[in-house]
Amino acid sequence: MFDQVPSGSADSPIVLRANASMAWAWVLFAAVFAFALVRGYLGAATTAGRIGAVAFMGSCVVLLLWAAIYMVLRRPTMEISASEIVFAKAQTARTRAAGPQVLVLDRSSGSDLRVLTRTRGTRRYVTGLTLHGSGTTLPIGTFVFDQVKQACLAKGWQFTS
Numbered sequence: 001m002f003d004q005v006p007s008g009s010a011d012s013p014i015v016l017r018a019n020a021s022m023a024w025a026w027v028l029f030a031a032v033f034a035f036a037l038v039r040g041y042l043g044a045a046t047t048a049g050r051i052g053a054v055a056f057m058g059s060c061v062v063l064l065l066w067a068a069i070y071m072v073l074r075r076p077t078m079e080i081s082a083s084e085i086v087f088a089k090a091q092t093a094r095t096r097a098a099g100p101q102v103l104v105l106d107r108s109s110g111s112d113l114r115v116l117t118r119t120r121g122t123r124r125y126v127t128g129l130t131l132h133g134s135g136t137t138l139p140i141g142t143f144v145f146d147q148v149k150q151a152c153l154a155k156g157w158q159f160t161s
Contacts, residue, residue: 013081014151018142020075026068033060080151083107087138109134112160113152
């Protein structure tokens with residue numbers, strides 16, 4: 001369930017990667033545009049119509065597949081240990097030059113984690129994880145919350161309401 005990072009210390013962190021299930025939506029859209037590409041090519045009466053269908057729909061398919069691959073390969077990670085919880089945003093070409101974007105919840109601020117939620121209609125969505133008084137909120141909306149909670153509890157963190 002968790003990816004364990006081997007280390008020499010007794011406090012080896014539990015590493016979680018964000019959920020990549022939204023990538024399937026881009027793959028589905030790419031399939032729809034590929035179908036439209038074939039239908040547009042076969043239904044076009046002129047060469048210019050075929051070129052237009054292939055150019056537009058083909059570029060849409062390529063863009064959507066690139067987005068799906070990007071979402072799978074560039075997922076943020078969360079390392080949960082007994083002393084700290086570290087959220088590392090996936091590096092891109094733009095952020096690589098600026099350095100890694102890392103948010104840390106340290107045990108020195110306390111051990112009682114608070115879950116931030118947002119309500120949309122009748123559903124509640126988990127959006128963040130914070131320590132009271134730390135001023136830092138880890139975005140966990142793309143992670144499976146049950147895995148995050150289980151990993152935090154396994155490392156001795158507590159949750160308050």
